[in-house]
Amino acid sequence: MDLSGSGNETISHLLEPGNGRITIQFNAFTGPPKIVRLWGHGRVLECGTEEFATFVNSQEVQTLPGTRSIIIVDIHQVGSSCGFSVPFYDFKEYRPVLNDFFEKKRQKFEAGNASESMDRYWAYKNAWSMDGLPGMRRGLLAGKRDNVVPIEKMVGPLVTKRYQGGRGVAAEHVLLIALVSFILGIMLAMYGPGLVELVQAFDASRLKNTIAHVSL
Structure with missing residues (x-):
């Protein structure tokens, strides 16, 4: 389950033409040291699509506030490594902040505040990746429909110009x-x-x- 947040890299790179690769890593923070990785190709079932609804219903998934997609991974390789430098950590408790934030957002929207819609949030923060790759399709559509200007996620001299996501032309292209x-x-x-x-x-x-x- 993929929850909403300011970042959107997983969806963007899974949807990138010719990409779709994903690695899931597990670290042993207690007991013997160990790292396990699952390599595969991922598929994005975006919230609001028929594929998302079908999967959630058939698998009886209990979605959380702000759920934006389900990531399906077709695993083709599993590997483990020593994990000798992985530190020890003790789990204390889950943070409720994210769930509470989106639950309050949902309540405000249902009370009539259109600016609190998830579509506008996704258009502002999840329509593009940090390097300008298109992200959530629903966010892209909402951005065009509601004229939402996406947040600039990278600033400074090291900002990549290779990908502009249709929002501009790279300087090297202009020179060419x-x-x-x-x-x-x-x-x-x-x-x-x-x-x-x-x-x-x-x-x-x-x-x-x-x-x-x-x-x-």
């Missing part, structure tokens, strides 16, 4: 377009008249051949 345009301009200036004469000569020759063919 400018360079190609400059080269084409020079070529047209140098060889333009000759190209025009060549095209005109080609058209005249084709016209003569057409007339000769019709005459025959």
Whole structure:
């Protein structure tokens, strides 16, 4: 079960074309040291879709407030390692903060406050990944429908420009377009008249051949 939060990397990278890889890691914080990893490919069953509802009903899943998807992993490899440096931890209790936050949000929305809708939250925080990959489809649709400007998750000089998610053009792309345009301009200036004469000569020759063919 995938709960809502400010991050959205799992969904975005599972939906990324050619990707879909996911690793689940278990650490032994008590007893003998051990790390177990499950490697596989994941599928996203997004909240609000027929696939999500079918899975939740058939598996009798008790969803929590703010549940945004179910992640299905087709595991193809399982491996373990020593875990010698994994520290000891004692579990104390679960934090109720996240569940309480989204439960209050649900109550406010049902009381008539449209700004507290999960769609708007997903549009603001879960429509895009940190590097600009598209995330929740429902968030993307809500963003367009309600004109929600997504949060900027990365700032500073190390922000990647490779992915813009349709929200802009990378600087290197602008430079490439400018360079190609400059080269084409020079070529047209140098060889333009000759190209025009060549095209005109080609058209005249084709016209003569057409007339000769019709005459025959």
